[in-house]
Amino acid sequence: MRAAEMSGRADALADRVYVELVRSLYMNLVPAMIMSGAFMLSFTLISVRDGDPYVLATGVMGVLASLGRLGLTRALRQRALTATLDRTEARKLELAFAVPFQAFSISLGAFAGHVFAMPDPEAHMLCTCLLVGYCAGVATGSGLRPLIAIPSMFAALLPTLAVSLARTDPMYFALGIIMAGFLFGGAQTVIARQTTVKLEVGKRLTFGSLALRDSLTALPNRLALNEYFAENFALMSPSDLVAVHYLDLDGFKPVNDRYGHATGDALLKLVAERLAGAVRNGDIAARLGGDEFAIVQPGLKRPEQAQLLVRRIRAAIGAPFEINGHTIHVSVCVGSVVTEMPSGDLESLLARADERLYAEKRARKFGHLAAA
Numbered sequence: 001m002r003a004a005e006m007s008g009r010a011d012a013l014a015d016r017v018y019v020e021l022v023r024s025l026y027m028n029l030v031p032a033m034i035m036s037g038a039f040m041l042s043f044t045l046i047s048v049r050d051g052d053p054y055v056l057a058t059g060v061m062g063v064l065a066s067l068g069r070l071g072l073t074r075a076l077r078q079r080a081l082t083a084t085l086d087r088t089e090a091r092k093l094e095l096a097f098a099v100p101f102q103a104f105s106i107s108l109g110a111f112a113g114h115v116f117a118m119p120d121p122e123a124h125m126l127c128t129c130l131l132v133g134y135c136a137g138v139a140t141g142s143g144l145r146p147l148i149a150i151p152s153m154f155a156a157l158l159p160t161l162a163v164s165l166a167r168t169d170p171m172y173f174a175l176g177i178i179m180a181g182f183l184f185g186g187a188q189t190v191i192a193r194q195t196t197v198k199l200e201v202g203k204r205l206t207f208g209s210l211a212l213r214d215s216l217t218a219l220p221n222r223l224a225l226n227e228y229f230a231e232n233f234a235l236m237s238p239s240d241l242v243a244v245h246y247l248d249l250d251g252f253k254p255v256n257d258r259y260g261h262a263t264g265d266a267l268l269k270l271v272a273e274r275l276a277g278a279v280r281n282g283d284i285a286a287r288l289g290g291d292e293f294a295i296v297q298p299g300l301k302r303p304e305q306a307q308l309l310v311r312r313i314r315a316a317i318g319a320p321f322e323i324n325g326h327t328i329h330v331s332v333c334v335g336s337v338v339t340e341m342p343s344g345d346l347e348s349l350l351a352r353a354d355e356r357l358y359a360e361k362r363a364r365k366f367g368h369l370a371a372a
Contacts, residue, residue, distance in 0.1 A: 015087040016277050017201045021144045021194075022090040023280075025097045026080035029073060031137040036066040038133065039108065042126045046115060050123065054114050062107035069100035082312040084274065084319050098148045105155040108134060113159025116172075128175075131157055135186060143190045144197055150187045157183050201281050214287040216265055217272035225286040225294060229346040232298040243297040243306035243338045244346070246353035247275075247313070251330040252291040259326060266323045267330070274316040279309065294350060303338045310334050333361055 043059035080093050112127040135153045142149040157179055164176030214221045220228065233242075249271065256264040268291065275285040275293060283297045295313075297306060317332040335357025337349050 013202060017198055018087055019085045019090045019277070020201050020281065021198070022085070022094045023080055024144045025094065025142055025148070026073060026077045028141060029070070029077070031141050032066075032070055032073065035130075035134055035137055036063075036070060038130060039063070039066060042130055043111065046120075046123045046126065050118060050120060052114070052118065055111065055118075058107055058111040058114060062104060062111055065100055065104035065107050069104055072096055072100055078311075081308055082315050084277075084316045094145065094148070098145075101142070101148060102152060102155065105134075105138075105152040109156045109159045112156070113163050116160045116163040127160065131160060131179075135182070139186050139190055144194050146187075146190050146194050149190050153183060153186055197281065214272075217269050217287050219272045219276065219293070220284060220286040222286065222288055222294075225284060225288075225296065226346050228284050229296055229298075232296075237299075238340070240298070241300040241303065241306075241338055241340060242349070243295075243300055243303075243309070243336060244349040244353045245295040245297075245306070245310065245313075246288075246335045246350060246357045247293040247295070247332050248357065249291040249317070249330045250333055255328055255330065259324070259328075263323055263326065263328075267321055267328060270321050270323070271317060271330075274319075275313065278312045278316045283309070294353070296346070300338070306336055306338045310336060333357055333364070335360055 039062055043055070043062065047055050047059055076093060076096055083089075085093070108130065112131055115123050115127045134156055138149050138152050138156075142152070161176050161179045161183070164172045164179065167173065213219060213224070252264065252267070255267055268287075271291075272285070272287060272293070275295065279285050279295055280297075282299065283295060285293060285295045287293050295309070297309060300306060313334065314332055317330065321328045321330070335353045335355065337353045337356065339349070
């Protein structure tokens with residue numbers, strides 16, 4: 001029985017790591033938008049200049065695939081980043097990302113390979129820039145999913161690589177050799193990075209062997225939160241932002257009163273699991289006591305990243321809990337502070353976040369009274 005339980009926990013952890021890696025695919029749309037614009041510009045210039053029908057056909061295919069990729073990613077991004085996902089749902093999101101992504105890679109490869117077969121060195125220069133930029137973007141943006149990233153890089157580069165190696169010009173032959181080296185090295189880097197990040201995410205989701213844990217939920221406790229904050233404070237850039245979220249549960253006391261403290265404790269454990277699954281790699285969720293929790297997000301670039309996490313937390317906790325045959329509904333109230341790092345004092349930021357939490361509770365209370 002114990003072996004089966006350990007195996008189940010390992011499978012559950014693997015599923016949560018997988019969900020986290022899939023979320024990374026939808027994290028940043030800007031590189032894809034830049035690549036789409038660069039491809040459209042290059043395609044327009046080359047097709048107008050050379051008038052080749054194959055360039056026109058592959059270029060149109062690439063534009064359609066690129067626009068489809070952007071549209072689908074934008075449509076699914078909110079769900080990917082904020083919803084509570086199981087492995088099946090995450091797999092669907094991964095496939096929805098991968099299909100137009102691979103279609104664009106194939107179109108780019110066919111387009112660039114044909115252009116390199118044409119006697120137009122300036123067009124070759126544009127396509128080289130496109131291919132280098134695209135493969136760099138794939139490695140950084142999609143590199144945590146090697147089964148998407150590596151085939152995409154091969155599809156984009158192989159036609160141009162083959163054309164370059166087939167030419168008698170030593171410069172083009174050298175270009176093909178260099179591309180082959182970069183392609184192999186890039187694939188190795190993607191695999192190594194994914195392995196490293198999977199280990200890091202797994203450690204975070206199990207809260208780390210060195211973290212001081214809350215005895216009930218196994219989340220880091222307040223002391224561990226302060227230690228974590230101090231360590232990350234020393235590593236942050238002066239331009240980075242930090243977000244501190246103070247949370248408590250709405251509807252927790254009635255659960256204790258109606259179902260008993262054992263059910264209340266079980267609920268807190270499940271809430272802790274959902275919080276740990278909702279935060280991104282590098283963040284930390286901790287239990288402060290009772291039904292109060294805190295989350296610290298260091299190294300943010302934009303305040304919107306903090307609000308994205310808040311929406312994800314509300315969605316995660318708002319989903320019903322099944323405990324001892326009871327379906328239990330609670331919600332979460334969140335007070336957040338987003339600021340540049342003025343000092344290494346976490347307690348003052350927690351106090352400010354706690355004030356905002358109670359301000360939100362008062363606003364909700366008055367809103368309900370007004371509605372009544």
